[in-house]
Amino acid sequence: MQKIRKAVVPAAGLGTRVLPATKAMPKEMLPIVDKPAIQYIVEEAVAAGIEEILIITGRGKGIMEDHFDRAPELEAGLAKPGKEKMLEDVRSIAGLADIFFLRQKETKGLGHAILKARPFTQDEPFVVLYGDDVIMGEDPVAAQLCRAYAQYRKACVGIKEVSPADIVKYSSMKLDHLSGNLYNITDMIEKPAPGQEFSLFSILGRCLLTPEIYGILEKTQPGAGGEIQLTDAMAVLARTGGMTGVDFTGKRYDMGNKLGVMEAQVETALKHPEIGPAFRAYLKELSKTL
Secondary structure, three states: OOOOOEEEEEOOOOOHHHOOOOOOOOHHHOEEOOEEHHHHHHHHHHHOOOOEEEEEEOOOOHHHHHHOOOOHHHHHHHOOOOOHHHHHHHHHHHOOOEEEEEEOOOOOOHHHHHHOOHHHHOOOOEEEEOOOEEEEOOOOHHHHHHHHHHHHOOOEEEEEEOOOOOHHHOEEEEEEEEEOOEEEEEEEEEOOOOOOOOOOEEEEEEEEEOOHHHHHHHHOOOOHHHOOOHHHHHHHHHHHHOEEEEEOOOEEEEOOOHHHHHHHHHHHHHHOOOOHHHHHHHHHHHHOOO
């Protein structure tokens, strides 16, 4: 079986839902306790066995490249007794994987961003990890998709059920149950109007695509929001050969949403080995005053 070696992280969005924090800082760099969101996403890919990662950026997002680069001055300052752990943490970031960056010069949608990745992935299947979706869990969602691909040899999407009120904000899957948490997807629609939805299952932040997607994307016309929607291209793939839906395990945080950012901060802080107990005690005391 062909190993899934490559991943693409679309991270060119403007982050308008979390302004003004993202006026000068990419939403992908918003911290979750002591690591930026984008690092959690890269670490998920690495934990799934991914070796090469392409991060698609936009103007004003060069800070992400700096984060995954070496920092000689900082490292020199940490090369002192008592700071070994901090030095190791800083150095390890640059060695997570072979990470490449490509700028999407025009914001024409997620489908357009993925099409830009063609020279990088070439004829290999690849994982897509959305840049504003951090998913925490013991079993990386990227790995769950790779296992589903190994079983069914079809493109896969990570799916979860959302509320009837939220389905109009996402995509809706037409599907049949296969076994366990796996489904066969035969159609989908992006941002369905009320009454157009197939089900309450939606794609949330993770896909595993095959090279066939590129030929479809080249012919895909702008859809919802006037952008080239990846969902529209995947719908063609689903109708012609089917896709596998994985009702994944893990907690998703929408880092393009203010509430999602705060949920990620609080829940991660509670589990953090350094500050978890103290933060839990702080919340208990705070609750007495509310």
